[in-house]
Amino acid sequence: ETGVTQTPRHLVMGMTNKKSLKCEQHLGHNAMYWYKQSAKKPLELMFVYSLEERVENNSVPSRFSPECPNSSHLFLHLHTLQPEDSALYLCASSPMAGASQETQYFGPGTRLLVL
């Protein structure tokens, strides 16, 4: 395994629900990322955190709200989602986001279905 864990692995929610996705990395990295992976589309970067500060918000709707309480944990809070938000949500980490050449290590993802 990569040292990045995500929970839950599967989630079904209604459009009025509020839920949270959790990511934890055990690699001692300082940067964490949220990606969205939809069918037959490239991975889409959503958010980047470096040393617990958000450094990139890739024009993501406000119904997605990230939180990074420390460098090992990352959350994605979800509320009033739409069916088109159904996708695989992947968390990744890297040693430091400020470096321009860094490998990102991914978790297994949370498969989200919005009804």
Add this chain to the structure above:
Amino acid sequence: GESVGLHLPTLSVQEGDNSIINCAYSNSASDYFIWYKQESGKGPQFIIDIRSNMDKRQGQRVTVLLNKTVKHLSLQIAATQPGDSAVYFCAEGGTSYGKLTFGQGTILTVHP
């Protein structure tokens, strides 16, 4: 190779053959490239990377070739095995704060 559209490129090979997966990247300023493998139900897994000051890098059974002139990247897998069946993504980076841009992926199927 990579393409934009509704269908992922596919490559079908026999076990033991060599596989070549291609990727055309978009930004001539990118200076770091990675290949990832994604199996069904799993997240992308790092395979190999290469920096723009190199044109070839070898790993265990894998080789990445970089042609900056035509912005082309390839992944060669030697003696392909059924366990190599997966979706393979290239990613380019180095131009923006921690940002990697991913290709759409190629489906590799290895037949025993």
